[in-house]
Amino acid sequence: MPRRPGCPTRVILVLVLLGLHARAHALRCERGLALRISDAGLRLMAEGLRAALPPAIDLPAMSAVVYDWPLTTADARVELPVVPRAVTIRALEAALVGDVLRLNGAFDVNVQTPLVVVNPYAGFGSAACRADVVLPNLRFTIDLAVGGAGDRVQLTPSNVRVEAAGAGSHAQLSGCDTLQFLAQLVGALKEQTIEQLRGWLERFARQDAARLTEAWLAQATTLTGQVQGVGYSTQLVGSSSAGGALVAEASASFELPAGAGPRCAVAPARPPAAPVCSRAVLPPTDRVGAMYAISISDGLLNQALYTAWSAGTLCLDSASPLFTRWAGSPELLVATLGLPAGTQLAFTVGLAQPPRLDLSVGRGAELRLEGMQLAVSASLPGAQRGSFTVHADASGTARPWIDPASHGLMLALGPVTLSRLAVQPQTGPGLSLDPARVQDFLAQVVVPLFEARLSALPLSPVVVDARRFLLELKQVFVGDGFIALHADAHPMKPALPDNLPPETVLPVPPAPLVGPRLLTLTLGGSDNATPPALLRFETRVDRGAWSGPRFGAQAELALAAGAHLVEARAVDLAGNSDPTPLALTLTVDAVPPTLEITSALEALLTDGGAAVRFRGADDRTPVEALELSAELWRVPDGGGAPELKRAERLPSGAQSVRLAVDGEGVFRLRVIVRDQAGNATSAERGFVVDRGGCALVGGGAGRGTRLALLLLAVLLLGAQRRGRRGGAGHSRTSRADR
Structure with a gap:
């Protein structure tokens, strides 16, 4: 994915949407993304600004500076022909104070200069030596007033201050004796350096700081690229300040190359319209104090799904x-x-x-x-x-x-x-x-x-440079038409050495008897340095090789039938793994229960209820522990896939069920039995409901009777074929009954 150079730490609000039905125009969603950057996020932003600043500042040289040697009038002079200074930015922080974006930082200044001592007294001559002066921790503040220019934040310098630390400045002479003017020299250098730094900062605030900050915010939400043949772009369309945070809004557009189209085997009868875009909404408060709140609208997410579907991905x-x-x-x-x-x-x-x-x-x-x-x-x-x-x-x-x-x-x-x-x-x-x-x-x-x-599919934004930072999800809020994700950024590796291993927990252990399907374990853990959301997990089966650590609390395993030992352990960011992994003994049961419907069901009903009796059994699960349920499905009048109309969980040990039926038409009553491993077996009966009666002789047909007559023979045929196959084994359904 292409990245913009020169901005190593930045927000990249990108919704990379993989696909668009071949059309003459691109699909675009206005203001479908919103980002709120808190004080903590602004501090991370300041690191990006710091990286954009020059590593050293070239201040004007101080030449022909003369200091009198205060012994007598017209005594010796000390001349500083040239004063080169190394100025480095040691720290930079950002915070939003009301409507002011405040940048606080510190300079370290090192002055290395030759000294020429000119003594007018005969016999003394002149001397040359060198002075090394250190001015540490010169604190500075740049206030940028936050205003509006249409839909964009506009930053205007309002105040620039430079202050010297109360202590810490020192000097050292080499090549000559310590002179009495040393303290005076340090003071003069500090005063002139601070004055020149203030001038440089004022120029920086006026010419560069606001521009860099605005450019950073624009780059944070602007990106173009292509993934699997689908072109995408996002751009900043609005920004503001509110509640001590910066807020940015972005739009996205997506386009496929000419000739692209669905690759799925399913061709829709009528091409669906593209989803309508909606505006992302940020929750008014953030109770978890996260660096970032990222809001994505349902319109933009549905456009992502629409374009991915259109491209066949x-x-x-x-x-x-x-x-x-x-x-x-x-x-x-x-x-x-x-x-x-x-x-x-x-x-x-x-x-x-x-x-x-x-x-x-x-x-x-x-x-x-x-x-x-x-x-x-x-x-x-x-x-x-x-x-x-x-x-x-x-x-x-x-x-x-x-x-x-x-x-x-x-x-x-x-x-x-x-x-x-x-x-x-x-x-x-x-x-x-x-x-x-x-x-x-x-x-x-x-x-x-x-x-x-x-x-x-990269359906969503990255928030900070994924090469340097991990993202900890602290809270998810689902609102009406949007998802808000609250997250913090953490360095890839811990700042301090960490030799303590994490602990692994399994909040909800699986049942000891499971069915033939993917086994999903929802894992958790704790660590002294790694947040729980940034723990990785690895698993192994029957003491085989570990899977390797992966982010995500859910681990999925495919187990063959029989008994197995499953182990899982947490791994922190320092690479320490839990020395006492979780161990689970599980048995995969691939044999389903049996089910038999033991009573007849009239093929034509005139009242509003359908009832059957049944009997279920299993080789491992007791009858009283079988899970029983019933479903009522209606076949559409024009044919097609039956629709689920009612579903009920039945009491343990039940042997009969009666479901109320609303309306008329063709229905199927399905009984389902599940064993403790989750294996299912079902049996069903079809019937027609005609509340008007079936007046075949001497009178008109009631409502729905014509439909009932057309389908009754098919349902009876299906019942007869089920009767011939019969038995209490696996439920079987004929071609006609499907």
Whole structure:
């Protein structure tokens, strides 16, 4: 990613958006980014200004300076022909005091000058020697009044002061004896040097300080570049001061080269419109006292997702490098779907609609994945082949966090809810799928891969130079239409030696019995020098090699069926690792429970309720510990993926369920049983609700009767085929019933 030279420590508010549907114009979001820099952040900014200042200041030479040797009138004179001085800036700090940006710093001045002593008395002659004078800690203050020029901060010098420290100045002569005028010489040099420094600082404040500060703020929010063929640019469009902080606003634009377009297999029936941009909002207060508050609007984030989707960068398949996390346990995929052992799977995932992120105070961050299409081909044992396609709409909570090293915004996806789900007719003998296991496959395989794909995209800004600083996320605030991230910057390496190791904690340990899926551990820890958010973690399985430390509290492991020893440990910034890692003994159970519906359900109902009886069992989980639930799905009148209308958790040990049904149409009542490892099995019955009755003889049909008649035969056929397959084993559903 290209960087601007000459500004080693700066804020870089960049939203690198990877993709834009090929259009004649670029996509642009005005004021979609906002940044608030507190006093602590301004101090870091001052380091950037300090780096932009010259390492030494060239003051005018002091020549022909004459001091009388105060013995008698017209006694000897001391001449300083030339006085070269080395002036270095030792410190620089910045703070916003009301409407004044105050720069405080210190100079160290070293004067090395020859002295010529001219003695008018006969016989004494003249002497030459050298004086070394040190003037340490000359403190200076530059006040820049903060004003407005349209949408930009304008800085005007209002005060410049230079003060000498009360002590510490000293001088040393070489080549001649100590002279009585030494103290007078030091005082004169200090006075003239301070006066010249004041003049230099006034010129610097008038000509350079305001310009450098304004340029720093502009560079902080301006960047151009290209990632994977997508051009992007951001620029400062507004700045102000408020509440002791500087505030900057930026806009972003994105453009694909000509001819770019979607590479996913899913082609939307109607190209979606680009999301409307919205303005980023900064929370009025910062309770954690962070250096930076970074606000990103939902409009800009959704434009990021839209352009990434348009460019095809969100497409997934089993050949993707992201899929390597499953490479060690491919049997987990087969077990998740309930297919025969030894089955080889290949799949692709596309989205017919761009992902959408909804942000609100009440619901937090919610990511919607609509029009998801999963195409799977399977090679079953015995050289049999089959395929199926899943259509689904999904949504889940998104936990925003910042990667400390890349400073990129990440979205950790929580539990996923499916609002639509349909499996197109499968091909191939022996290939039959349980809808509950398809849901698990989407939630436990596809969504984690999609989450990794989002994390691979630089969706957000870096805040300070990622080559020198790590970013500690201190607080996330999700507001109505924006995400605010409060963060501090820390040097890559601790300033002081650190030999003390961190401690590792696991706030919520997993159950000892887990299913065939990615095992996610949410780790934590503490250290004497490294903030918890900057701890790294590494894991190993069955005493194998450690994974290597990585930022992020979540560790994901793919475990084969059977018993395993899982270990995890924290690593601090100094490289110290926890000598007593966490150790967990887990068993992966890949055998799902069994479920049988033991009662009939009328294919045509006229009232508002559907009820069935059922029986579930498992080889490891007691019947009373099985998790039971029921779902009501409605098939759209025009066909398509069924919609989830109702979901209920059933009491432990339940053997029957009755769900209220609102409206008319074609429905499916699905019962799901899960064992303690999370393995699921489902069984379902289809029915039609026609509250007007089915008046086939002597009268008109009631509302919905025509639809009921058209679909009744299909539902009955599906019930008959299920009856022939029957049994208390895995739930199976026919092609017609899908």
